[in-house]
Amino acid sequence: MNLDRALHKSALVLAKNGIEDSHTEARLLLGRVTNLSQVQIYTQLEQTLSTDEEDRLNELLVRRIKREPSAYILNHKEFYGIDFYVDSRVLIPRPETELLVDAALEYARNRSPYLKRPLLVADIGTGCGAIAICLALNSPDSKIYAIDISPSALEVAALNCRRQRVTEQVNLLAGDLLQPLPEPVDLIVANLPYVKNSDIPDLNPEVAGFEPRAALDGGDRGLDCIERLLQQAETRIIAGGCLFIEIGQGQEEEIGQLIRQYFKDATSSLARDYNGTNRVIKIAL
Numbered sequence: 001m002n003l004d005r006a007l008h009k010s011a012l013v014l015a016k017n018g019i020e021d022s023h024t025e026a027r028l029l030l031g032r033v034t035n036l037s038q039v040q041i042y043t044q045l046e047q048t049l050s051t052d053e054e055d056r057l058n059e060l061l062v063r064r065i066k067r068e069p070s071a072y073i074l075n076h077k078e079f080y081g082i083d084f085y086v087d088s089r090v091l092i093p094r095p096e097t098e099l100l101v102d103a104a105l106e107y108a109r110n111r112s113p114y115l116k117r118p119l120l121v122a123d124i125g126t127g128c129g130a131i132a133i134c135l136a137l138n139s140p141d142s143k144i145y146a147i148d149i150s151p152s153a154l155e156v157a158a159l160n161c162r163r164q165r166v167t168e169q170v171n172l173l174a175g176d177l178l179q180p181l182p183e184p185v186d187l188i189v190a191n192l193p194y195v196k197n198s199d200i201p202d203l204n205p206e207v208a209g210f211e212p213r214a215a216l217d218g219g220d221r222g223l224d225c226i227e228r229l230l231q232q233a234e235t236r237i238i239a240g241g242c243l244f245i246e247i248g249q250g251q252e253e254e255i256g257q258l259i260r261q262y263f264k265d266a267t268s269s270l271a272r273d274y275n276g277t278n279r280v281i282k283i284a285l
Contacts, residue, residue, distance in 0.1 A: 004045035017065045029060045032074055067205035080134040084160050089152040090128040091215040096273040097191055100280050101134045103244045104189045108139045118143040120185040125192045129157030136166040147173045147180055178232040186241045192225040193218040194248040230262045243283040252278045
């Protein structure tokens with residue numbers, strides 16, 4: 001079977017099993033088994049697959065039909081223009097989280113010139129390290145603590161830090177929220193679990209069936225981790241510092257109440273994602 005036939009056949013199988021954008025997904029899977037780029041696939045459509053390659057392609061198709069996310073199958077996800085290794089130990093970075101990075105970088109650009117030391121940053125719930133690494137690469141004068149309660153997630157983050165050569169700038173710490181921080185910081189960035197536990201079964205099968213529940217489950221209200229973060233933040237952030245937190249749809253009012261409860265003098269503002277949903281809340285102290 002040549003590449004052209006394999007591509008057509010794979011896309012058809014995926015489409016019949018309800019996988020959207022089946023042609024693109026088929027091309028990605030085919031690239032994985034042949035070690036060819038997407039351009040090479042199109043320019044070498046008559047190339048014949050070996051028996052081993054056909055078998056491997058079928059294995060990957062079965063995994064995808066079972067709704068395992070492509071990012072886990074390929075061990076790859078692009079975020080903020082950077083290639084990250086991902087697997088089932090970590091949540092897959094979402095495009096809307098790039099808004100969190102944008103907001104944090106804007107704050108860093110505005111505050112860093114007034115400091116006579118590195119900007120101190122804490123990325124809470126770092127997962128694969130995507131946010132911390134993006135901040136490190138785009139704010140090279142900052143010192144970043146990347147924290148996660150999951151040792152296995154930190155293994156993935158460490159791999160990505162080595163790949164992006166930021167191991168000296170990003171300090172990985174294991175622990176619960178802000179507790180491992182060795183010093184107060186200027187900036188706290190957090191993408192914590194914010195899905196109500198009752199809503200998790202209704203998420204799409206790729207998410208509910210494969211992504212780490214601990215990275216999704218925000219408790220009965222979806223706000224358990226966020227509230228605990230706010231409780232801890234008062235003594236962990238430098239005066240004039242700022243928090244940026246990713247939130248779920250419709251949570252802004254409840255989180256606003258929590259902010260007023262724990263930070264009476266703070267000001268807050270919201271940023272919308274590409275779909276018009278309030279996605280990032282900024283808390284300025």
